[in-house]
Amino acid sequence: MQVDEGSTRWLEPAEMRAWLSYVAGSTLLEAALDRQLQRDSGMPHAYYQILAMLSEAPDRTRRMSDLAAATQSSQSRLSHAVSRLEANGWVRRSQCPDDRRGTLATLTEQGMAVLREAAPGHVRTVREHLFDRLTPEQVEQLTDIWQTVLEGMGDRDGVPAAARAVLGEAAR
Amino acid sequence: MQVDEGSTRWLEPAEMRAWLSYVAGSTLLEAALDRQLQRDSGMPHAYYQILAMLSEAPDRTRRMSDLAAATQSSQSRLSHAVSRLEANGWVRRSQCPDDRRGTLATLTEQGMAVLREAAPGHVRTVREHLFDRLTPEQVEQLTDIWQTVLEGMGDRDGVPAAARAVLGEAAR
DNA sequence: TGGTTGAACTTGAACGTTCAACTACTGGAG
DNA sequence: CTCCAGTAGTTGAACGTTCAAGTTCAACCA
Numbered sequence: 001m002q003v004d005e006g007s008t009r010w011l012e013p014a015e016m017r018a019w020l021s022y023v024a025g026s027t028l029l030e031a032a033l034d035r036q037l038q039r040d041s042g043m044p045h046a047y048y049q050i051l052a053m054l055s056e057a058p059d060r061t062r063r064m065s066d067l068a069a070a071t072q073s074s075q076s077r078l079s080h081a082v083s084r085l086e087a088n089g090w091v092r093r094s095q096c097p098d099d100r101r102g103t104l105a106t107l108t109e110q111g112m113a114v115l116r117e118a119a120p121g122h123v124r125t126v127r128e129h130l131f132d133r134l135t136p137e138q139v140e141q142l143t144d145i146w147q148t149v150l151e152g153m154g155d156r157d158g159v160p161a162a163a164r165a166v167l168g169e170a171a172r
Numbered sequence: 173m174q175v176d177e178g179s180t181r182w183l184e185p186a187e188m189r190a191w192l193s194y195v196a197g198s199t200l201l202e203a204a205l206d207r208q209l210q211r212d213s214g215m216p217h218a219y220y221q222i223l224a225m226l227s228e229a230p231d232r233t234r235r236m237s238d239l240a241a242a243t244q245s246s247q248s249r250l251s252h253a254v255s256r257l258e259a260n261g262w263v264r265r266s267q268c269p270d271d272r273r274g275t276l277a278t279l280t281e282q283g284m285a286v287l288r289e290a291a292p293g294h295v296r297t298v299r300e301h302l303f304d305r306l307t308p309e310q311v312e313q314l315t316d317i318w319q320t321v322l323e324g325m326g327d328r329d330g331v332p333a334a335a336r337a338v339l340g341e342a343a344r
Numbered sequence: 345t346g347g348t349t350g351a352a353c354t355t356g357a358a359c360g361t362t363c364a365a366c367t368a369c370t371g372g373a374g
Numbered sequence: 375c376t377c378c379a380g381t382a383g384t385t386g387a388a389c390g391t392t393c394a395a396g397t398t399c400a401a402c403c404a
Contacts, residue, residue, distance in 0.1 A: 008292040015303050018315040023221070025318035026198055027244040028325045038362090044390075049195070065352060072199040077391055079354055084390085101352040101399045120180040131187050133320050141313040143190040146197035148305050153200045210392090216360075237382060249361055251384055256360085273369045273382040 029129055036125045041118040046073070048122060050081060051090065051115045054107040061106040063096060090114055201301055208297045213290040218245070220294060222253055223262065223287045226279035233278040235268060262286055 011019060033045045041048070053070045054060050062070070068078040082105050085091040090111030096102025107115070131139065183191060205217045213220070225242045226232050234242070240250040254277050257263040262283030268274025279287070303311065 008295060009299060010295060011298070011303065014308070014311050014315070018303075018311045018318075019298065021315050021318035021322065024244050025321040025325070029321060031244070032325070034362090046390080063352090072196050072203070074392075075353060076355085076393075080390070080392095083354090096352090099352080099400075103353065123180060123182060126183070126191065127181060129324060130321060131183065131190075133324050134317060136186070138313065138317050138320075139186050139190045141310065142317055143186070143193050145306060145310050145314055146190075146193035148310075149197040149201060149302060150193065152301060152305050153197070153204070206392090218360080235382090246362075247383065248363075248385085252360070255384090268382090271370075271382080275383060 032129055033122070033125055037118065037122060040121045041114065043118070046071070046077075047081060047085060048115075048118060050078070050085065051107060051111055051118075054091065054105060055112060055115055059106065060112065061104050064103045064105060067105055085111070088114075204301055205294070205297055209290065209294060212293045213286065215290070218243070218249075219253060219257060220287075220290060222250070222257065223279060223283055223290075226263065226277060227284060227287055231278065232284065233276050236275045236277060239277055257283070 030045065037043055037045055037048055043051075049071050050067065050073075053067060054062055064078060064082070065075065067073075068075050071078065073081070082091055082093065086093060088111075090108055092106045092108050094104045094106065096104050134142070202217065209215055209217055209220055215223075221243050222239065222245075225239060226234055236250060236254070237247065239245075240247050243250065245253070254263055254265065258265060260283075262280055264278045264280050266276045266278065268276050306314070
């Protein structure tokens, strides 16, 4: 831990309000998403994101490291998650032909069916708690704020620089 | 799962951009906070929040259910967390005098010391990734957006209505 | 060609969270 | 006073994530 007493720039009152609101709101929102998806489709939000990312890829297939970056996940986390999804029959692993170190993850038909069933309820929950409460201007503000944060996350702190690929995703 | 095919209001392109940006950014931000706190102070962000909330309470003491609401935590989660914090010597449990079902959690001197050591690095990380990149207008926008979300979270979906107490906290 | 560095992925243990009981107590209603 | 519904809190098992190895292969260099 860096010792820095006396020179710490504490949060301004407005920043503290923003921080407490954001932390409380995003925590409760994420909990609501997890509860809804777990209850209705037997998976947490993180697993839904994996299926969703796969569903939009060519051949519904992506390389593990690629998929990890696209879902803001560590390789280990993704590996465990895909193991679980594979056991469910929702994803299939195969050898990457170009690079024998690589592994490809493919969404199965069954996985696609589960995703299609899950999607409406998930979108409804996101709308109910977030977008149906925000003005169009606020939606733009939210985008700008988090794009700014993402730009700063690129090459700092041990975050894999590949995470910046997400920017391309989000802006497409 | 409610069957609702055909009537689902999917996300608009602007909403999808906002959603992907927010999910990616907040996931990476939370991961960065957890990594920094774990590395420098041996605790995750959620535990820091518990210590912080206790530190600002009268007598550095709060009732468990109260503390759970203030930290957007389930009772079970808080109970496990406080057990761990107690084992560390950072928090002490005691019987609530008014209500024999109740338990009070108190921040110890040692816990206060750990929190004081942890705070500068934590604030620095929050600044580095968030506030130092946002304009004052964006800070206000962030507050408004999440206050709006919090207002909608009050009595829906099994979220304890007491979570609205957080609003008071954030607005103080 | 052989050796070294680093990338891709997996594994198992430790940790934190959720979920579903379960205990203990409170605040009425009869 | 007794009963009963509801509140406060804890517990243990299941689950998901992190962390620190470990394995396998690619890329580069000597």
